[in-house]
Amino acid sequence: MNISEALEKRRSIRSFSSRPVARELLLELAQAGRLAPSASNLQAWHFFFLTDPELVKKVDLFSPGLSGHPPVILAICSDMGYARVHGSPNSERYGCIMDAAMAAENIMLKALDLGLGSCAIKSYNDAAIRKLLKLPEDYRIEILISLGYPEGEPRPRRLRPMEEILHFNAWQEEA
């Protein structure tokens, strides 16, 4: 699948089959994630692939925004201790979340290429997920991604009209 095709085809998948996802595929997703750009090349990210059905069920339970009972959940976290030492105040403010978002897009496009569906969410209970994942104090959860083989059709796509969001050069008030 070429990049343009993948960009058109990627959708947020909210319904999954129970078919397990092979570990080799998850390693490919991790590789896609770590190839993403990183501000100041900091790479403070950590990729937690949750595959234990009991843990997946619990994280699912504490994530109201997560739909469709995915067999795998990926938690992309940042090591803020590492970021403070090797990065800058901006790493904490926005750099790490930007890195995680760029890694997430790489991972979701790669997932599509591997026949997997994905959906990125922020609607989870941070305190509960931290506890379930036994995260060190300095780790920050940036994003969760549900992963699995899609079932059914995704929701219709809604895009804002191009003319509302596209600009060339300086901003101009509408005539």
Place this chain on the structure above:
Amino acid sequence: MKQENYFELLVYMITSAAGLPGEPRIYGPLRMIEASERLCGLMLEEEPENRDLQELKSIIEAGKQKTTSDEEGFYQMLQDAAAKLTDMV
């Protein structure tokens, strides 16, 4: 088993309440109708043949898909679900 299902609903409602202050406004009605759908499912376990409950669940299921693509359709579903309840009182 039943207790576990109620517990899952309880977790959903509390984590939703905890997260909603930072969420888009439409997520408030979404989380409430999602919780209602889950409650409907629990009621259907006790009364699997209840046509009204089945229909209510179908109305919610179809409409909640519209949250991010068709806001008007989503809000219409909330009205339709409320109207459906009049068949059940």
